[in-house]
Amino acid sequence: MPAEPSIDTPRHLFEAYERLAAGPTRPIAGGTDVMVAITGELGPIPKRMLDLSRIEELRGISLEDGSLVLGARTTYTEIRRSALCREHLPALVEAAATIGAAQIQNRGTLGGNIANASPAGDTLPILLAADAVILVGGQRGEREVPADDFFISYRKTALAPDELILHVRFPLPRGRELRFRKVGTRRAQAISKVVMALAWEDFGSTGWTNVRVALGSVAATPIRAHATEAVLDGAHPTPEVADRAAETLAGELQPIDDVRSTADYRRMVSARILHRLLRDAGGW
Ligand SMILES: Cc1cc2nc3c(=O)[nH]c(=O)nc-3n(C[C@H](O)[C@H](O)[C@H](O)COP(=O)(O)OP(=O)(O)OC[C@H]3O[C@@H](n4cnc5c(N)ncnc54)[C@H](O)[C@@H]3O)c2cc1C
Numbered sequence: 001m002p003a004e005p006s007i008d009t010p011r012h013l014f015e016a017y018e019r020l021a022a023g024p025t026r027p028i029a030g031g032t033d034v035m036v037a038i039t040g041e042l043g044p045i046p047k048r049m050l051d052l053s054r055i056e057e058l059r060g061i062s063l064e065d066g067s068l069v070l071g072a073r074t075t076y077t078e079i080r081r082s083a084l085c086r087e088h089l090p091a092l093v094e095a096a097a098t099i100g101a102a103q104i105q106n107r108g109t110l111g112g113n114i115a116n117a118s119p120a121g122d123t124l125p126i127l128l129a130a131d132a133v134i135l136v137g138g139q140r141g142e143r144e145v146p147a148d149d150f151f152i153s154y155r156k157t158a159l160a161p162d163e164l165i166l167h168v169r170f171p172l173p174r175g176r177e178l179r180f181r182k183v184g185t186r187r188a189q190a191i192s193k194v195v196m197a198l199a200w201e202d203f204g205s206t207g208w209t210n211v212r213v214a215l216g217s218v219a220a221t222p223i224r225a226h227a228t229e230a231v232l233d234g235a236h237p238t239p240e241v242a243d244r245a246a247e248t249l250a251g252e253l254q255p256i257d258d259v260r261s262t263a264d265y266r267r268m269v270s271a272r273i274l275h276r277l278l279r280d281a282g283g284w
Pocket residue numbers: 026027028029030031032033034035036052058072073098099100101104107108109110111112113114115116120121122123159163164165166189190191192
């Protein structure tokens with residue numbers, strides 16, 4: 001019978017920081033990833049855990065200086081019900097609605113999805129496409145990490161063992177559009193085979209600017225497709241541009257075969273999704 005870890009449940013961030021600084025401690029938010037990971041079958045069981053469920057400083061959804069700010073403990077249900085999220089970042093609401101079923105949405109958190117850093121994490125392409133910034137903190141202080149720099153290699157992040165994710169800031173530049181699409185075995189309750197977020201700003205005659213094409217489940221980390229972004233930057237989503245962008249994306253991606261899908265399928269579906277999103281944006 002494996003030994004159960006000891007669990008601390010602080011009410012304030014400074015107490016949580018003290019626990020983390022005292023030695024290896026595994027945070028737990030909703031537990032929907034961590035409870036699966038600590039059964040002893042997937043590595044050693046943590047000796048000490050830190051329950052974040054009473055720390056109010058990690059909660060809340062607000063508009064601050066032109067950004068939408070979500071606390072790390074924000075659940076998918078809270079995102080779905082948030083008028084601010086629906087108005088300013090509907091793609092995140094759409095993504096939240098595809099994650100697990102109601103039980104997972106009630107407990108699973110944005111911070112947990114980010115720290116877990118699965119390449120299939122559904123919110124992660126949205127973070128990349130939206131140029132989100134992740135605020136992390138610990139006893140040594142707080143720092144902001146752009147989402148682009150956060151996912152270092154397979155399940156390895158820029159988060160130090162003594163740090164927590166505190167909140168995520170989504171800048172809301174004027175004129176920016178963001179779309180989300182997930183493909184799995186089923187429309188609901190399925191881990192992604194491909195997940196994509198596309199963002200752009202459009203001010204008319206100059207064509208699209210600041211284009212972001214971000215994907216999950218096609219590499220060891222969530223990624224941006226820079227060559228495809230270059231095709232779209234400065235262009236409008238005409239049928240010719242969409243063909244070229246989709247072709248570039250299929251050539252740029254290097255997915256793997258695994259239990260959920262094949263590399264070929266992922267490459268083909270990614271190109272199709274992009275083409276479809278561009279067609280919808282172009283209205284043709
Ligand atoms: C049945 C089922 C279906 C699922 N479906 C999907 C799906 O469709 N799409 C998807 O993306 N995911 C899915 N998941 C995975 C999971 O629900 C999400 O990744 C969720 O967001 C994790 O959040 P959590 O609060 O439960 O994290 P936890 O399990 O509490 O923690 C996850 C990891 O993050 C760390 N952590 C948590 N919060 C913080 C913090 N604030 N600071 C630092 N580290 C932290 C923990 O130590 C742990 O390593 C599914 C899981 C299950 C069990």
